[in-house]
Amino acid sequence: MDEGTEISVTIAQVVQRLRGTHLHSQLEKQAKECLHRPEIKLESLKEDVRNFLRASGWERKLQNAVYRELHILPPPAHPAASPEHTKEPLEYMRKAQACWEKRILKSLNSMCTELGVPLARKRPVAEQRHLTNKWNEMGTDEPDLSKFRPVYAPKDFLEVLISLKNPNHDCSEGLTARSHWGLIQISLNIRDIPQMREAYPELSLNRGQLGIDDHAHVPPDLFESEHLRIGKKVLSEQDSAAAQQYSRQGCPTGLRAQLWALILNATNEPEDIMHYEQLKAAVIHHDLLVDNLIYKDVKLTASNDDYYFVFEDFLYQVLLCFSRDTAVLEHFSYNSATPPKSYIQGKSGAEEFAVVYPPNGVIPFHGFSMYVAPLCFLYNEPSKLYSVFREMYVRYFFRLHSISSSPSGIVSLCLQFERLLQTHLPQLFYHLQDIGAQPLRIAFKWMVRAFSGYLSTDQLLLLWDRILGYECLEIVAVLAAAVFTFRAENLMEVTSLASAEAVLADLSTLKVIPLLQIFLFATDI
Amino acid sequence: MAGKVKWVTDIEKSVLVNNFEKRGWVQVTDNEDWNFYWMSIQTIRNVFSVDTGYRLSDDQMVNHFPNHYELTRKDLMIKNIKRYRKELEKESSPLAEKDENGKYLYLDFVPVTFMLPADYNLFVEEFRKSPSSTWIMKPCGKAQGKGIFLINKLSQIKKWSRDSRTSTFMAANSGKEAYVISLYIDNPLLIGGKKFDLRLYVLVTTYRPLKCYMYKLGFCRFCTVKYTPSTSELDNMFVHLTNVAIQKHGDDYNPVHGGKWTVNNLRLYLESTRGKEVTNHLFDQIHWIVVQSLKAVAPVMINDKHCFECYGYDIIIDDKLKPWLIEVNASPSLTSSTANDRILKYNLINDTLNIVAPNGEIPDCRWNRSPPKEVLGNYQVLYDEEQAMSENTERDLRSRSGQSLGSKSTKSASVRPVTATWK
Numbered sequence A: 001m002d003e004g005t006e007i008s009v010t011i012a013q014v015v016q017r018l019r020g021t022h023l024h025s026q027l028e029k030q031a032k033e034c035l036h037r038p039e040i041k042l043e044s045l046k047e048d049v050r051n052f053l054r055a056s057g058w059e060r061k062l063q064n065a066v067y068r069e070l071h072i073l074p075p076p077a078h079p080a081a082s083p084e085h086t087k088e089p090l091e092y093m094r095k096a097q098a099c100w101e102k103r104i105l106k107s108l109n110s111m112c113t114e115l116g117v118p119l120a121r122k123r124p125v126a127e128q129r130h131l132t133n134k135w136n137e138m139g140t141d142e143p144d145l146s147k148f149r150p151v152y153a154p155k156d157f158l159e160v161l162i163s164l165k166n167p168n169h170d171c172s173e174g175l176t177a178r179s180h181w182g183l184i185q186i187s188l189n190i191r192d193i194p195q196m197r198e199a200y201p202e203l204s205l206n207r208g209q210l211g212i213d214d215h216a217h218v219p220p221d222l223f224e225s226e227h228l229r230i231g232k233k234v235l236s237e238q239d240s241a242a243a244q245q246y247s248r249q250g251c252p253t254g255l256r257a258q259l260w261a262l263i264l265n266a267t268n269e270p271e272d273i274m275h276y277e278q279l280k281a282a283v284i285h286h287d288l289l290v291d292n293l294i295y296k297d298v299k300l301t302a303s304n305d306d307y308y309f310v311f312e313d314f315l316y317q318v319l320l321c322f323s324r325d326t327a328v329l330e331h332f333s334y335n336s337a338t339p340p341k342s343y344i345q346g347k348s349g350a351e352e353f354a355v356v357y358p359p360n361g362v363i364p365f366h367g368f369s370m371y372v373a374p375l376c377f378l379y380n381e382p383s384k385l386y387s388v389f390r391e392m393y394v395r396y397f398f399r400l401h402s403i404s405s406s407p408s409g410i411v412s413l414c415l416q417f418e419r420l421l422q423t424h425l426p427q428l429f430y431h432l433q434d435i436g437a438q439p440l441r442i443a444f445k446w447m448v449r450a451f452s453g454y455l456s457t458d459q460l461l462l463l464w465d466r467i468l469g470y471e472c473l474e475i476v477a478v479l480a481a482a483v484f485t486f487r488a489e490n491l492m493e494v495t496s497l498a499s500a501e502a503v504l505a506d507l508s509t510l511k512v513i514p515l516l517q518i519f520l521f522a523t524d525i
Numbered sequence B: 001m002a003g004k005v006k007w008v009t010d011i012e013k014s015v016l017v018n019n020f021e022k023r024g025w026v027q028v029t030d031n032e033d034w035n036f037y038w039m040s041i042q043t044i045r046n047v048f049s050v051d052t053g054y055r056l057s058d059d060q061m062v063n064h065f066p067n068h069y070e071l072t073r074k075d076l077m078i079k080n081i082k083r084y085r086k087e088l089e090k091e092s093s094p095l096a097e098k099d100e101n102g103k104y105l106y107l108d109f110v111p112v113t114f115m116l117p118a119d120y121n122l123f124v125e126e127f128r129k130s131p132s133s134t135w136i137m138k139p140c141g142k143a144q145g146k147g148i149f150l151i152n153k154l155s156q157i158k159k160w161s162r163d164s165r166t167s168t169f170m171a172a173n174s175g176k177e178a179y180v181i182s183l184y185i186d187n188p189l190l191i192g193g194k195k196f197d198l199r200l201y202v203l204v205t206t207y208r209p210l211k212c213y214m215y216k217l218g219f220c221r222f223c224t225v226k227y228t229p230s231t232s233e234l235d236n237m238f239v240h241l242t243n244v245a246i247q248k249h250g251d252d253y254n255p256v257h258g259g260k261w262t263v264n265n266l267r268l269y270l271e272s273t274r275g276k277e278v279t280n281h282l283f284d285q286i287h288w289i290v291v292q293s294l295k296a297v298a299p300v301m302i303n304d305k306h307c308f309e310c311y312g313y314d315i316i317i318d319d320k321l322k323p324w325l326i327e328v329n330a331s332p333s334l335t336s337s338t339a340n341d342r343i344l345k346y347n348l349i350n351d352t353l354n355i356v357a358p359n360g361e362i363p364d365c366r367w368n369r370s371p372p373k374e375v376l377g378n379y380q381v382l383y384d385e386e387q388a389m390s391e392n393t394e395r396d397l398r399s400r401s402g403q404s405l406g407s408k409s410t411k412s413a414s415v416r417p418v419t420a421t422w423k
Helices: A003-018 A022-036 A045-055 A058-072 A083-087 A091-115 A125-140 A154-162 A177-181 A193-199 A224-237 A240-247 A253-264 A270-285 A289-300 A309-324 A326-333 A373-377 A382-395 A397-401 A410-424 A426-434 A439-448 A457-470 A474-486 A488-493 A497-503 A512-521 B014-022 B041-047 B074-090 B120-129 B154-166 B168-172 B263-274 B276-297 B339-356 B385-390 B393-401 B410-415
Strands: A120-122 A286-288 A341-343 A354-356 B006-009 B036-038 B113-116 B135-139 B149-151 B179-183 B194-207 B210-215 B219-222 B260-262 B309-317 B323-329 B379-384
Touching: A003 A058, A022 A045, A022 A058, A045 A058, A058 A240, A058 A382, A083 A326, A091 A154, A091 A289, A125 A270, A125 A309, A154 A410, A154 A439, A177 A426, A193 A410, A193 A512, A224 A240, A224 A253, A240 A253, A240 A457, A253 A382, A253 A457, A253 B263, A253 B276, A270 A286, A270 A309, A270 A382, A286 A289, A286 A309, A289 A309, A309 A373, A309 A382, A326 A382, A373 A382, A373 A457, A373 B263, A382 A397, A397 A410, A397 A439, A410 A426, A410 A439, A410 A474, A426 A439, A426 A488, A439 A474, A439 A497, A457 A474, A457 A512, A457 B263, A474 A488, A474 A512, A488 A497, B006 B014, B014 B339, B074 B113, B074 B179, B074 B276, B074 B323, B113 B120, B120 B154, B149 B154, B194 B263, B194 B276, B194 B339, B210 B276, B210 B339, B210 B385, B219 B263, B260 B263, B263 B276, B276 B309, B276 B323, B276 B379, B339 B379, B379 B385
Parallel strands: B006 B036
Antiparallel strands: A120 A286, A341 A354, B113 B179, B135 B149, B135 B179, B194 B210, B194 B219, B194 B309, B210 B379, B219 B260, B309 B323
């Protein structure tokens, strides 16, 4: 496909997706209404209406909406390629993902059978009323969750990734030393440090950074004040693209909530609030088995967390609604995963009785709630919190637990992490491997959660600024490698997996941005 | 160095003992010669009492001021603050300025409070002005949430005074137990739907001139139960009281974090959700009320040179981000409820000792009380009257009535911690 056709295909796709949206009808309405204005002349109608929409900010809203679509649209595929191919081009990855899904679903179904709990049931009226009253304090209702266990934990998932093999690549011969070293056995196109230096110019040593140049000992007029001024300007312009570029150097704490919402085009208009209220009603009407998994996960993670325990109730309010949100299903067009299906009782296997379960197609795993928890520091309105989280999920977080070849996918991150350590700290890598402390076994849990729950919140938000800014999770793998580098001296002295884990148990004192900057720009290459 | 510091304590807490031992100090009993005595408030009463007291020598230090209760007893604190305001008003100080409703602009930082039974009539008058309000009753001399209850009807207080008069326990004390009754802050700032209060540590090394330090690592204490202002929940103390001593009995008490959240978390949350300016303003106001409360008691405090004191300030923030001083504790709990708590309290004692017993040497109570910046640790100078006096006194009044507190960023405050506007 040449560039011209590629663009027109993309344009057609975007137009297709925006047609019939709320924004579309609003734009039409505005255009019609403005006809009554004196400045709209019949002879220059098209031009005048366009000028009006520009001046009144509607053009910017359309721009932001298009920008959002461009983000999530997969690159146009060859016309002959199947939809499957858009989800994931490599067949062995697709197969591995399908196989993994089957396992999860089986485990969910067997839990269902063992415990005699239905996948879904309508709540009796009294229970509905009770839940309505308790909506703001679900944390105080302690259902007996002892029988429930998370469907899977990150370490189960890691085993699957380790066992990935590329059938087109014969492993038996031509082994390089490197391929024996790490846990990930396949090869993907990942960037080395010189390539990343080009990709992350804003992180270089001579550029101002929040997370470094806002330190108490740096006079604010060197960088911080000017950066803050620009941030306010970006917000007043309401430009998603500009906000995203801005976020690469970090968002000031006081502006972050608004900037992230702008980058994600996550609005909190009456229709968004209504959507959230509908989901809430759905939670109140029906009880799902996955609700127990969500409760259990929050209790096991956020409720015990020094930073996030305060927000326990917000987490239920977001996660329970999320599980009912069928709008999330849309992201499966570009996610290698496929939403699990269940069958109406007694009709097992009959396709026409199949329903997606849970309704959003996402089965939560151990630690899932940590994707939401840090956002609670930014948004104190549940509906707003919800829309930002959902957008973060369908853009980024889903990649951290789907098997795919995407550069932001967890497989690439694992490989990236191992390669960086092997290339730049070969002695350390060898030492850890030698004592049976494979670095990936330690770093995997950090990466699956994009470090949520491991770093202090202020540092985590600075990291996520960069994820949004570069629209890529690669930086997560870089940070994992940088953490090992930073503690390399201590790690060289350990003699067991347990002691290596102990050295890396507490990351709450780390300063993320200096670590990234030094690793990317001050490592010898 | 003339030998090792000999220490005594009647509070056997590991955070204390570990700190003394780390310095190579030697434990002795209180019958022997000692240099450093970390004591409970019961003991300090004896040390300075007319009958049993004894003269402290120059190389002896204790961790309380003789009449600390002027600040740390709820009724006396209120009395002193009321007197302080009146004096400022008499001097026509700009600090005593009032708004059109007769409320102090800068000195309205404790909830309306009365002594009971002494001020009963005044209380009734105030109660009738806003009959729907809730009031909180606290015994003056007790801590950790003991004996506290809420009322919203006058009949409840009548019942209480009847009961307490007839109860045999009270009769034995001849009804001596005084209470304060304060307007209950019924619009507290909620985070995640939960109520909390702030516990901040403040070190005073001298009252005249006043020198005080704020510990940067305070924390928020959260109620485990959702806050509802409804009166039906009046009896559920877990909703209203944030003391760990009380909360520990709640079903939802979590031993990992103990319902505690660092002040840094609070700052991050407020700055993210409300913006930097209002957050800075809030923290400046908190510092302001701590200094004002200390200035209010400074004239009556016996400024014994052997003494220093580390106070636990309890502050509630309302939903308009106004801080209210609830009470001051003379012996903040040194019990550690969680691992982080233990580290915090160990460091608190460590930093305190670094200031009051420089270099871990045998103390000399005539020390200049101007520790070098390097030893402050997590303390920051909150107010240094000596230094403030030497600075231009005119400027402060001007800026006080001008842009006043909030405008200052924390950064400039940490570079120059002594905010010259606080006089």
